[in-house]
Amino acid sequence: xxxxxxxxxxxxxxxxxxxxxxxxxxxxxxxxxxxxxxxxxxxxxxxxxxxxxxxxxxxxxxxxxxxxxxxxxxxxxxxxxxxxxxxxxxxxxxxxxxxxxxxxxxxxxxxxxxxxxxxxxxxxxxxxxxxxxxxxxxxxxxxxxxxxxxxxxxxxxxxxxxxxxxxxxxxxxxxxxxxxxxxxxxxxxxxxxxxxxxxxxxxxxxxxxxxxxxxxxxxxxxxxxxxxxxxxxxxxxxxxxxxxxxxxxxxxxxxxxxxxxxxxxxxxxxxxxxxxxxxxxxxxxxxxxxxxxxxxxxxxxxxxxxxxxxxxxxxxxxx
Amino acid sequence: xxxxxxxxxxxxxxxxxxxxxxxxxxxxxxxxxxxxxxxxxxxxxxxxxxxxxxxxxxxxxxxxxxxxxxxxxxxxxxxxxxxxxxxxxxxxxxxxxxxxxxxxxxxxxxxxxxxxxxxxxxxxxxxxxxxxxxxxxxxxxxxxxxxxxxxxxxxxxxxxxxxxxxxxxxxxxxxxxxxxxxxxxxxxxxxxxxxxxxxxxxxxxxxxxxxxxxxxxxxxxxxxxxxxxxxxxxxxxxxxxxxxxxxxxxxxxxxxxxxxxxxxxxxxxxxxxxxxxxxxxxxxxxxxxxxxxxxxxxxxxxxxxxxxxxxxxxxxxxxxxxxxxxxxxxxxxxxxxxxxxxxxxxxxxxxxxxxxxxxxxxxxxxxxxxxxxxxxxxxxxxxxxxxxxxxxxxxxxxxxxxxxxxxxxxxxxxxxxxxxxxxxxxxxxxxxxxxxxxxxxxxxxxxxxxxx
Numbered sequence: 001x002x003x004x005x006x007x008x009x010x011x012x013x014x015x016x017x018x019x020x021x022x023x024x025x026x027x028x029x030x031x032x033x034x035x036x037x038x039x040x041x042x043x044x045x046x047x048x049x050x051x052x053x054x055x056x057x058x059x060x061x062x063x064x065x066x067x068x069x070x071x072x073x074x075x076x077x078x079x080x081x082x083x084x085x086x087x088x089x090x091x092x093x094x095x096x097x098x099x100x101x102x103x104x105x106x107x108x109x110x111x112x113x114x115x116x117x118x119x120x121x122x123x124x125x126x127x128x129x130x131x132x133x134x135x136x137x138x139x140x141x142x143x144x145x146x147x148x149x150x151x152x153x154x155x156x157x158x159x160x161x162x163x164x165x166x167x168x169x170x171x172x173x174x175x176x177x178x179x180x181x182x183x184x185x186x187x188x189x190x191x192x193x194x195x196x197x198x199x200x201x202x203x204x205x206x207x208x209x210x211x212x213x214x215x216x217x218x219x220x221x222x223x224x225x226x227x228x229x230x231x232x233x234x235x236x237x238x239x240x241x242x243x244x245x246x247x248x249x250x251x252x253x254x255x256x257x258x259x260x261x262x263x264x265x266x267x268x269x270x271x272x273x274x275x276x277x278x279x280x281x282x283x284x285x286x287x288x289x290x291x292x293x294x295x296x297x298x299x300x301x302x303x304x305x306x307x308x309x310x311x312x313x314x315x316x317x318x319x
Numbered sequence: 320x321x322x323x324x325x326x327x328x329x330x331x332x333x334x335x336x337x338x339x340x341x342x343x344x345x346x347x348x349x350x351x352x353x354x355x356x357x358x359x360x361x362x363x364x365x366x367x368x369x370x371x372x373x374x375x376x377x378x379x380x381x382x383x384x385x386x387x388x389x390x391x392x393x394x395x396x397x398x399x400x401x402x403x404x405x406x407x408x409x410x411x412x413x414x415x416x417x418x419x420x421x422x423x424x425x426x427x428x429x430x431x432x433x434x435x436x437x438x439x440x441x442x443x444x445x446x447x448x449x450x451x452x453x454x455x456x457x458x459x460x461x462x463x464x465x466x467x468x469x470x471x472x473x474x475x476x477x478x479x480x481x482x483x484x485x486x487x488x489x490x491x492x493x494x495x496x497x498x499x500x501x502x503x504x505x506x507x508x509x510x511x512x513x514x515x516x517x518x519x520x521x522x523x524x525x526x527x528x529x530x531x532x533x534x535x536x537x538x539x540x541x542x543x544x545x546x547x548x549x550x551x552x553x554x555x556x557x558x559x560x561x562x563x564x565x566x567x568x569x570x571x572x573x574x575x576x577x578x579x580x581x582x583x584x585x586x587x588x589x590x591x592x593x594x595x596x597x598x599x600x601x602x603x604x605x606x607x608x609x610x611x612x613x614x615x616x617x618x619x620x621x622x623x624x625x626x627x628x629x630x631x632x633x634x635x636x637x638x639x640x641x642x643x644x645x646x647x648x649x650x651x652x653x654x655x656x657x658x659x660x661x662x663x664x665x666x667x668x669x670x671x672x673x674x675x676x677x678x679x680x681x682x683x684x685x686x687x688x689x690x691x692x693x694x695x696x697x698x699x700x701x702x703x704x705x706x707x708x709x710x711x712x713x714x715x716x717x718x719x720x721x722x723x724x725x726x727x728x729x730x731x732x733x734x735x736x737x738x739x740x741x742x743x744x745x746x747x748x749x750x751x752x753x754x755x756x757x758x759x760x761x762x763x764x765x766x767x768x769x770x771x
Contacts, residue, residue, distance in 0.1 A: 087627040090605045110376040170421065177425035260405050260421070275376035279413075281600050281620035283377075 078295075082288035089285035103289035110286070111272045113293060120269040121297060123185045123258070124251035127192060131247050132240065135198035140228050142199075143206035144214065154203075161196035165257070173260055187261040188254070198243055205239045206232070241308035249298055269294045354456045355661040355668075358396060364666040365398045366658070369429035371415055372490075372687070373403035382686040390673045397666045402429065413544075416441060419657065423447065430658040431667045433489055436477060436651060437547065437738060439728040440565075443480040448655040450483040455668050460484050463672045468693040468701060470675075473723040478653035487671050490689040491651020492615040493719045494540060494548040494637045495712075496520065501630035502609040506530040514635040515645075517581065520610065524590040527609045534592035537599035539613040541582050541749045543742040544596050547726045548612070548637070551648035553578050554724055556640045560741065561727050568729075568770065570741055571763025579748045580755045581640065593750040606630065612637065614650045615716040619688035622712070634712040636719050647719040648726045651689075677702065690716055733769040740766045 081089055085100040107113055142154060172191045181187030209232065217227040233240065255270040262268055273290045276283040358364060368387065372379040387401045404418035416438040422428045423446070434442050442448040452460055464470040470488070478486030500510035506527040514520050520536065527535040540548035550560055558574035561567070569575065585591035592599070592608055600617055602608040604624035611621075618634070625632035639645035654674060656667045673679060680691040685706050691697060694717060697707035707713055729737040744762035747753040 090601050110380075170424065173421060174425050177427070182425075182427075263402055263405050263418075272376075275374065275380070278375040278379065280614075280617045281604075282597060286376075 075295075078288045078291055081284060082292040084285065086283075086285045089283070089288075103285035104293070106283070106286045107276075107289045107293065111275055111290070113269070113272065113290065116267060116269045116272045117293070117297065119185065119267045120252060120294075123188055123268065124248050124254075126185070127189050127251040128244055128247035130189060130193045131195040131198050132244050134194045135202045135243070136228070136233065136240070138194070138199045139202035139206050140232060142203045143209065144224070157196045157199050161200070169257070169260065172257075176261060181261075183262055185262075185267070188258050192251075192257070195247060198247060201243055202236070202239065205236060209235070238308050241305055245301060245305055245308070248301065252294075252298060353453070354459070355454050355665045358662060358665050358669075360396060362662065363396050363398070364662050365400065366430035366663050366666050366670060367400045367402060368431045368433075368670065369402050369404055369415075369419065370433040371404055371652070372433070373401055378686050382682055386674060386679055386682055389678070390670055393673065394666075394669055397669060399670060415652070416446065419446060423657075428657045430656065430663045431670055432655050432657055433652045434486065434655050436491070436649065436653065436726045437728050438734065439478055439480060439486070439653075440730050441728065441732065441734055442655055443483075443485045445732065447657060447659075448485045449657065449659075449664060450480075450485055451487065451656055451668065451671075452484040454656065454664050457484070459668075460487075463487070463675070466677070466693075468677050468695045470692050471694045471720050473720050474649075474692045477649065477725050478655070486653030486655040487675050488653045488692055489651070489675060490683060490687075491649040491692070492690055493647040493649055493716055493723060494551055494612055495615040495618070495716050495719075496635040496638060497603060497611045497613065497618070497621055497712075498633055498635065499603065499606065499609040499625075499630050500633040502527055502531075502535070502606065506609075510631065510633060514610075515639060517585075517638045517640055520638045521585060521588065521590055524585075524610055525588065528590050531609075533607070534586075534590055535609040536585065536590045537592050537594060537602055537608045537611045537613075538582070538585075539596050539599055539611070541579075541591075541745055542595055542599070543739075543746060546738050546742050546745075547648055547650045548614070549741070549745055550727055551637060551646055551724070552582070554646035554648065555637070555643060556581070557643065559727075561729060565730050566770075568737070568763050568766040570744070570766070571760035576755045576759050578640075579745055579759060582745075582749045583752065583755065586750055586752070591749070604628070615713075616650070616689060618710075618712055618716075632712065634715050636715040644722060645719075646724050647722060648724055650726065690720075694720065729766075729770060731770045737766045737769050740769070 080094075080096045081091075082103055083096065083099050083101070084091060084103070085098060086102045086106065088098070089103075138157070142150065168191075176182060176187040176191065179187075179190075181190065213231055213235070214227060217231045222230060253270065254268075255274075258268045259271050259274075262271065269290075273287060273294060276286040276290065370383050372383045384401060387399045391397065391399060404415050405421060415432065415434045419428055419432050419434070428447075434446075434448075438446075443450075464475050464487070474488050474491070476484070477488045477491070478484065496514055498514070503512065503523060503526075504510050506529070508523045508526050512519070512523055514523060524534075524536040539545040540552050553560060553570065553575055556574055556578040558569070558572055558578050560570045560575075562569055582591070586593065592602065594602055594608075596613075599608070599611055600613065600620065603611040604621060606628060611617075615634075621632050637645045637647045654671045656664055656671070658664050658667055675692070677693060677696060680693050680696060681702050683689050684691040684696075684703055690713075691703055695701055696703040697713070697717065698704060707717075728734060731737075740762050744758050748755045748758050
């Protein structure tokens with residue numbers, strides 16, 4: 001059910017994960033430069049070189065294509081099973097069909113999927129927005145000022161990222177319970193307001209933010225606060241968009257923590273999907289149909305905001 | 320407005336505390352004066368009921384919620400908040416105790432919880448489950464479990480602990496050998512063939528395997544998560560997992576080693592399939608296998624699969640080893656009271672009585688398909704007679720109840736780990752050909768260390 005389109009690791013080490021297109025582009029630029037350097041370039045030599053390049057790149061492309069297929073297959077299978085009649089849920093026929101909406105009807109009748117989608121959307125949006133705001137403020141602080149204990153503080157942020165959720169789960173639960181926030185979306189959001197990953201990623205972006213711009217803003221008489229919102233944030237828009245999408249997706253996919261806090265309600269979609277798993281057999285058709293519905297908002301967001309994600313990757317890769 | 324009620328509640332709490340301390344002090348159990356007081360008709364009480372059936376959408380949730388609504392109608396002064404256990408990644412029913420534990424830590428455990436029998440020792444000794452026989456008196460329990468359609472005698476005391484009743488058995492099932500009669504017939508085995516012993520099961524499975532070219536028998540008991548019925552397989556061969564004094568782990572005994580060796584032989588002979596519980600269930604449903612020894616609770620799912628797949632589903636009792644009688648064990652759960660408050664305890668008891676009444680089992684059995692623990696409901700004149708007649712698969716399950724022995728819970732805080740050690744050892748021997756003697760004895764030693 002966890003559906004992750006982009007892994008955070010790709011962001012933290014942009015150099016190691018440069019977009020393949022960028023690689024190809026860089027390679028082509030390189031080839032062109034070499035060609036310029038040669039006074040009387042042999043067309044034949046150049047052609048054979050690029051042919052060698054193409055041939056040598058082929059295995060990598062084949063490998064990538066195979067990996068892409070392997071990655072996409074579970075998603076394909078989810079759609080195929082969801083659209084099969086309930087009785088054919090265990091069919092192993094790799095081709096789709098016969099098409100039926102029976103599973104979707106079951107999901108619609110047995111769980112309040114509409115309200116689940118709405119409240120999960122609200123929860124994920126609140127969480128992503130809160131984490132983004134905290135990350136912007138924290139990373140701005142880290143990148144802009146030098147102060148005593150900065151490194152230690154940053155290490156603490158990184159350290160908190162390394163502590164597994166399971167370790168802090170029970171203490172957080174008790175705290176949320178004492179605050180009287182059990183069974184509320186606020187209880188789900190509150191302990192996760194700060195995302196160490198988001199702070200780290202934004203700090204990287206801000207470190208490479210042109211200092212001249214900041215100095216210019218200061219000379220223009222802008223305060224630090226104004227500089228942040230009028231100069232830094234507008235320039236970081238692609239990075240913020242990419243980060244926001246990632247934070248939203250991970251909030252959307254949350255299962256364990258909401259299932260602890262929202263025990264009494266069937267408010268969140270990831271818990272709703274679980275309702276079709278049982279000791280007396282799983283209703284795979286309904287699980288796949290509910291998962292398909294749960295994936296749709298993420299798909300839509302990714303499709304419409306994909307440009308920002310790619311932009312962010314390419315920029316950070318070239319810098 | 321609030322003062323009289325507050326006073327009444329305080330008085331009630333004081334009485335309750337007194338009665339509880341009286342219970343604690345008396346070694347002979349409850350007395351008539353020590354029981355928690357009845358609720359007055361206008362005394363409003365709210366309780367929370369945690370049931371793993373609510374984890375699952377469809378008939379499970381609908382039936383439980385329907386019963387809760389019926390109860391609230393019959394007891395307008397009691398409000399029941401029904402909730403599923405906290406999230407976990409295992410199947411429904413696998414995290415009932417850990418969920419209650421977490422909520423206890425936060426100081427708001429559910430008043431009534433449906434807990435599985437493997438945690439009985441832990442629930443009674445560590446979790447703070449209240450001895451119901453002390454709270455309401457043994458007579459009240461006897462009356463509740465009796466009536467025109469009493470609980471089956473083997474089911475009555477499954478959640479008793481040290482002579483006290485801590486839980487009222489709620490829903491459970493026994494291991495039943497489901498089989499695809501159509502596949503048997505295709506392999507030349509009569510549909511009503513005798514499958515009463517493991518030898519006979521192996522012979523029939525061999526015939527089907529010879530026809531299909533793949534292993535045709537699945538046994539949920541020998542894979543992880545099936546220890547409740549593995550205990551039955553052990554007992555059927557004269558072995559036991561725990562000594563009677565509950566101090567010694569015994570699954571490394573000669574009889575236990577012999578049991579797993581026999582099960583491993585089924586794998587060596589090419590009839591026992593190596594699959595996890597889900598794949599086993601889906602294997603029979605899809606026609607990949609022809610036999611499945613599993614909880615009778617899966618009957619409904621298999622009946623649907625058989626109807627859709629156009630094959631005939633039949634059921635037999637748990638197989639025996641030669642002439643020794645088969646000893647089925649039960650899976651499932653009982654209802655426990657966790658509240659310390661006398662008013663809530665009384666409300667909880669009223670609720671438990673309702674959830675284990677004739678009406679409740681009529682709903683639970685016909686809608687979910689669980690075994691009615693008030694078995695005489697299925698006999699002529701009983702309200703479940705027609706339903707039982709329409710479900711011939713129920714017969715082996717009901718017949719087995721007479722030979723039922725309880726699912727043993729391990730002592731100590733590491734009862735889950737002990738069960739895990741056993742499950743892994745059984746899998747290693749039965750499916751992966753590990754040496755039975757050294758594996759089981761090693762597991763026994765490790766489990767023994769865990770209960771010390």
